[in-house]
Amino acid sequence: MTPNWDDMRVFLAVAREESLSSAGRRLKIDPATVGRRIARLETALKAPLFTKSPQGYLLTSAGERLFEHAQSAEEAMRAAAGAMDGSTKALSGQIRIGAPDGSANYLLPQVCARISDANPDLDIQILALPRIINLSRREADMALTVSAPTAGKLLVQKVSDYRLHMVATEGYLARHAPIRTLADLRGHRMIGYIPDMIFDRELDYLNDIGIDRVALASNSVSVQLRQASLGTGVCVAHDFTLPFHPGLRKILTDQVSLTRSFYLVRHQGDQRNERLNRFAEALSRGIRDEVARLEAQAQA
Incomplete structure (x- = not known):
């Protein structure tokens, strides 16, 4: 039996959340259903994908191999969906940005409000955390950081000093x-x-x-x-x-x-996603303009 994409989505959620209940909240389905879907996927692939430990559901070696392929498939589907949005249509759907709390409190609210004004069907979420955002677990679609990461399959763009x-x-x-x-x-x-x-x-x-x-x-x-x-x-x-x-x-x-710098970090697989490319461009431009505006006020 060939696994279907819905089961793969559930697998990715459990792999990232390491919990049936957390994966269920992310997918808006109950934990029992999540467990059944994982069991069905393991049966289809004839391999255990997770081990239960005190830390939660951890990937087995077979699960690790599947995770790489599932992420690639997810990125391809996101890119296809983004390409269908076109280059002039207003953005829609949901985009989540991870950021340290300084930029999340003092820059992103007004920058994102302006992007929202131009794209009324777009839902923008700001994830403010005093740590590095884990993009591999899809905690966010992109992250604003204060240093350029050197590991991982990531797109890194300097935004502003x-x-x-x-x-x-x-x-x-x-x-x-x-x-x-x-x-x-x-x-x-x-x-x-x-x-x-x-x-x-x-x-x-x-x-x-x-x-x-x-x-x-x-x-x-x-x-x-x-x-x-x-x-x-x-x-x-x-x-x-x-x-x-x-x-x-x-x-x-x-x-x-x-002097420090902001960098916008994204999944490498999203570089063909027109929707996220357009949002990243608007976000970067907005941050540069807002930093310059506020710093000019601070000089006055």
Whole structure:
């Protein structure tokens, strides 16, 4: 018996979620049905595809081999569907973008709102996570990252540079010793990432400028900026976030000026998908324009 595509979709969902219930939620079918479909596929292929462990449903060697082929088939079907959308028709369906919470909070909402205005039948989902998005598990259709991945079958496009500076409130600066040099920071309360939860070397700003203690830490940029806005300490802030936090003032601009970059990362198999290509182009253009607009405001 030849397996059908519906069963392969179920197989891919279980392989990515490592759980019948999670796969069922993704596919909107009950876990018992998911289990039956997997059993039917194993019978058709005459091979066990999963082993049950405390971590969940893990692929067997036969499952690993099938997973590669199933992903290729899925990418081909997505590309065919994307090609049918045409190059001028408004986008529709659902597209999910994964991003670190800084860009997810301060850039993507307004960029995606403009894309949505131009494509009213398109559903855009922003997945904000303080870690690297797993594209191989199809957590998202594409991801915005702060470094270019070097492993995996991925399409990587540099989108934009952005700048960061040290910031604090006027109130904090008035209540504490002057900050004229980097050495003066050692007498101040620093706000930054939780050191052992920095998921990308490009985010280790404080270490780059010689700060080895973080008194107030969070894995969220938004939390860090909220803390700084309350006048509780000094932190490194993206310039594009400063228009949203007018109480924060740049300091040591002649000594600390960091530049980082955003990259748009996609599945390599999606390069023939016209729908995703058009969305990626609109997203990249929107991010570049929004970074430039907000950074210009931060200079004013």
